[in-house]
Amino acid sequence: MSRISLRIAIAVLFGILEICSIEAAAQEPGNVPETQAPAPVAAKHPDNDYWRKHDQQLLTDFPWLERFKEADLKLGPPAAGQARVVFMGDSITEGWHFDTPGGVFAAKPYINRGISGQTTPQMVLRFHQDVIALQPKVVVILAGTNDIAGNTGPMTLEETEANLAAMAEMADANHIRVVLCSVLPAYDYPWQPGLTPAPKIKLINAWMRGYAAARGYVYVDYHSAMKDARDGLPVKLSQDGVHPTQAGYDVMTPLVEEGIAKALAK
Template identity: 55%
Template sequence: MKCWLFALPLAALALSSCSTSAPRPGPEPINPLYTAPPATLDSEQIAALQQQLSDWPQLGRYREENAKLAPPAPGEHRVVFYGDSITDAWGRAAGTTFFPGKPYVNRGISGQTTAQMLVRFRQDVIDLRPAAVVILAGTNDIAGNTGLATPEMIEDNFRSMTALAQSAGIRVILASVLPTTDYPWHPGLQPAGKIRALNAWLKSYAASRGATYLDYYDALVNAQGGMDTQLASDGVHPTPAGYAIMAPLAQQAIDQALAAPDAGQGK
């Protein structure tokens, strides 16, 4: 998915630190294309929105690959990495590798929110019969990619995915949202604080459900609450150096999850 689908230029607002006037509201955390006057959209934007509406959760993306994927071999611990563009690019972007020799499956889709991921969870996770699933999501919800998503809405989607996985005996690994201070396709949302709050909830919720919390955030964050350019050139998507930091953390979390008591034992 191209970033222009979500990107519209927004004027920066400069406020003096000594101003006595009330601060002006920033942009709404909703994909600007959803609220733009129809007459202002070009043919490419309209076509992209039509394509999105024709298969909103993108169930077609992995349907053929799923059909060709053999069941796990006896004793094999398949792991599904499930997420948005950060997962989608892992092993597919130049210079990145995706756990060579491991029975791990990438089911990331660029631009997706937790709501879309919940709809395709049975097809792209449960039906693949993994031993564990690594869920990395939430940043696109905060960016408003599929409309307004409150913290409660995001949390509910994580709850539902966790419940579905654990009911199927799949170990759940909830990954922290990666740090960022801005979204290039929807600037001005100031997401750093929202990401910290969501990560705090994810860590607490994982503990309450007997799931494993995977902390990418602390290993990647800089003093501003984002990522340095060598780890994420656009401030959001990891570079090969960023993935190199994430990979051993993910493997450690997988080892921990697979050694834990049976999934579904959390309360």
């Protein structure tokens, strides 16, 4: 073979190898920064005094066990024959104020254990102290909207559902009857806008309804009774689209009373 022919053959061979390497690289998943999918960005809440205190609380006592620790100890066991009910939840439960003099449930043995801003992982960690140790006949669980808002970091719907199931099953194992309440409608969160919570809330509620039916728990559907055309809370029931006004609680009260009665009858 002449020198010219050899050079041509080598050039052709290198050309073929280069083409093959380009095609192989095109078929491989991106492995350089500019071709990788961007990492999910954690939702950030406003920088104000409330949220700074909230974040500090997560560092020192994530589930906030100190909040009701002394009150739980002072409460003691229920009186003989008393049908104690504990409400576990977030600000929507805390804001109900039913266990204060003159409250809507003041004459009943109902205990409010709602903490503003809390997510389901926090509630799971304080569930034994703030629910099981109080020996109620019934627990009313209303939680999940702050998970969607990312108050303690990004969460999947499946993680929220697993935490709701964990609380229900802990109660069940301790002979406490379970009332699972639908997440209230919300079109947007004022402190975390743009997360489109409405369809996510509907998915959690659909799961919760099916789970409660399968496990023999009571399901209370606030959502259907309170939603507007956007699957949010109407102005007549909420000033900020998330937290009920007294008119909102007036809708919720007979629904949860019916749910408690059903649970006690089981």
